[in-house]
Amino acid sequence: MENLSAKTDDLILEMPEAGEGETGLIETGGLLLVAWVIGLISVWVGVGTSPLVALPGMIVFFLCSVAGLLLARFVPVSIPAVGWVSLIAILITVPGVPGADWVVEVCKKVDFLSLATPALAYGGLALTGTEFAIARRSGWKIVVVAICVMLGTYVGSVIIANLTIGLG
Amino acid sequence: MQQPSAAGGRAWGLHLAVLAIVVIAQAIGIIILPIGAAKVILLPMLYAFALAIVVNPNILRGTARIFTPRVQKLSGAMITIAITPFVAKFGTTVGPEIKEILAVGPALVLQELGHLGSILLAFPIAVYLLGMGRESIGAVYSIDREPNLALIAEKFGLNSPEGAGVMGVYATGTLIGTFIFAIVPPLINAMGIFDPRALAMACGVGSGSMLAACTGGLISAMPGHKDDIMALAGASNILTYATGLYFSLFVALPFTQWLYRRARPDDIQTAG
Known part of the structure; x- marks a missing residue:
C-alpha cells in the first residue's frame, strides 16, 4: 500500500472536461x-x-x-x-x-x-489535442480493449437484467 | 480568473458553429440501414459529433482562429450545461413509470453488477492476447468515465501505467463510445433472446451521451417500447451515478488487481 500512496504525490488531476x-x-x-x-x-x-x-x-x-x-x-x-x-x-x-x-x-x-x-x-x-494525442499514443491495442470494455459492460448488464427481471 | 466573455465574439462563433452543426445533423435525421434481420441505426447526434470533430482545430487547422484554447474550454463547460434540458426530459419519462420501475427494482439494482462484464471480457484479451502490463488494470476495471478516471488518478496518479490504461480507454470511449452504444444494442436486440427492458436498463451503464445513443438506437428499432425503454434506461443511469464509484472502488478495482496478481505474479509493483 505504501508505494501506492506515494504515487498520489504525482497526481495530476486535470479533468479533460470542464464542469460547472x-x-x-x-x-x-x-x-x-x-x-x-x-x-x-x-x-x-x-x-x-x-x-x-x-x-x-x-x-x-x-x-x-x-x-x-x-x-x-x-x-x-x-x-x-x-x-x-x-x-x-x-x-x-x-x-x-x-x-x-x-x-x-x-x-x-x-x-x-x-x-x-x-x-x-x-x-x-x-476535444483537445491531449485527447487525440492519448488516443493515438495508446495505439490500436487500447482501442481493441476499449471496445471490449464497452461491449463487456453493456452485455454483462443485459444478461444480469434479463436473468433477474422476473424477481420482485 | 479571467472572464470567459473576454473571448467575446469568438464565443459567439462557437455557438453559431454548434447551431449550424445541429441544423445540418437534425436535417439529415435518423438513418436506418437494414442488414438482414438486424438494423444499423445512425442518429443525428452521431453526425453532430463527427462534424464537430472534423472542424475541431486539432483536425482542421484553419479553425484554430475561431476555436482558441479558451473557446474550446468554454465548449467543454457547455457540454454539462447543454445536456441538462436533455436530462430533464429524461427525468420526466421516469416519474410517470415509477411503479413499473419499482416492479423491476431488483433487476435494476443487480444489473449494476454487469460492470464486471468489462473485466471478464476485456481482462483476458488485454493481458493474455495483447500482452499488456499494468495499464490493463486501469483500462478494464470499469467503463472508464469521469468518476472512474478520478479514482485511478487518486490511487495511482495519471502518469502511472494504470493511469495510462484508464486515460487510453477514456479517450477512446470519448471518441467512439457514442457510435458503439448507438449501433450495438439494436444488433443485440435483433438476436431476439433478450427482454427489451433488459436491453434498456443496460443503456444506463456509461456516460450521458452513451445513454442517449443507446436509448435512441433501441427506440428506433422498437418504437412501440418507447416509454419503458426511456424510463428504465434513465433510472439505471441515475443508479450508476449513485453507486458506480463505490462499486468501482470496493469491488471492481480490487478484483481486477487480484486477477492481475494471479496473471503476473512477478510484477510486484501491483502489490496494492
Missing part, C-alpha cells in the same frame, strides 16, 4: 439560455415540432435545469448538476403530485434525441 462551477451564476444562466434556444431549434428542424408547441415542455426543462444547477452550486452534497436535474424532473412527474399530468403532457411533445444533439456538437468541438 467555473463560470459565474449569471453567465451560466446565459449559457443555458443559448443551449436551450439551440435545443428548441434542434427539435424544430429534427422532428418538425413547431417551437410554439414545444415551448411549454421546453420551459419545464429550462426550469428543472436552472434549479439543478443552483442546487449543485449551493447544497453541500456532492451530487452533480445532472443528478439534481433528473431528481427534480422525476419528482414533478410522479403520479399524484399536483400538476404532474399537465407536466407529463407538455413534456411528451418534445423529442428527446433532438435535445442530445447540441451537447454532442459542443463535445466534438471541446
Whole structure:
C-alpha cells in the first residue's frame, strides 16, 4: 500500500472536461439560455415540432435545469448538476403530485434525441489535442480493449437484467 | 480568473458553429440501414459529433482562429450545461413509470453488477492476447468515465501505467463510445433472446451521451417500447451515478488487481 500512496504525490488531476462551477451564476444562466434556444431549434428542424408547441415542455426543462444547477452550486452534497436535474424532473412527474399530468403532457411533445444533439456538437468541438494525442499514443491495442470494455459492460448488464427481471 | 466573455465574439462563433452543426445533423435525421434481420441505426447526434470533430482545430487547422484554447474550454463547460434540458426530459419519462420501475427494482439494482462484464471480457484479451502490463488494470476495471478516471488518478496518479490504461480507454470511449452504444444494442436486440427492458436498463451503464445513443438506437428499432425503454434506461443511469464509484472502488478495482496478481505474479509493483 505504501508505494501506492506515494504515487498520489504525482497526481495530476486535470479533468479533460470542464464542469460547472467555473463560470459565474449569471453567465451560466446565459449559457443555458443559448443551449436551450439551440435545443428548441434542434427539435424544430429534427422532428418538425413547431417551437410554439414545444415551448411549454421546453420551459419545464429550462426550469428543472436552472434549479439543478443552483442546487449543485449551493447544497453541500456532492451530487452533480445532472443528478439534481433528473431528481427534480422525476419528482414533478410522479403520479399524484399536483400538476404532474399537465407536466407529463407538455413534456411528451418534445423529442428527446433532438435535445442530445447540441451537447454532442459542443463535445466534438471541446476535444483537445491531449485527447487525440492519448488516443493515438495508446495505439490500436487500447482501442481493441476499449471496445471490449464497452461491449463487456453493456452485455454483462443485459444478461444480469434479463436473468433477474422476473424477481420482485 | 479571467472572464470567459473576454473571448467575446469568438464565443459567439462557437455557438453559431454548434447551431449550424445541429441544423445540418437534425436535417439529415435518423438513418436506418437494414442488414438482414438486424438494423444499423445512425442518429443525428452521431453526425453532430463527427462534424464537430472534423472542424475541431486539432483536425482542421484553419479553425484554430475561431476555436482558441479558451473557446474550446468554454465548449467543454457547455457540454454539462447543454445536456441538462436533455436530462430533464429524461427525468420526466421516469416519474410517470415509477411503479413499473419499482416492479423491476431488483433487476435494476443487480444489473449494476454487469460492470464486471468489462473485466471478464476485456481482462483476458488485454493481458493474455495483447500482452499488456499494468495499464490493463486501469483500462478494464470499469467503463472508464469521469468518476472512474478520478479514482485511478487518486490511487495511482495519471502518469502511472494504470493511469495510462484508464486515460487510453477514456479517450477512446470519448471518441467512439457514442457510435458503439448507438449501433450495438439494436444488433443485440435483433438476436431476439433478450427482454427489451433488459436491453434498456443496460443503456444506463456509461456516460450521458452513451445513454442517449443507446436509448435512441433501441427506440428506433422498437418504437412501440418507447416509454419503458426511456424510463428504465434513465433510472439505471441515475443508479450508476449513485453507486458506480463505490462499486468501482470496493469491488471492481480490487478484483481486477487480484486477477492481475494471479496473471503476473512477478510484477510486484501491483502489490496494492
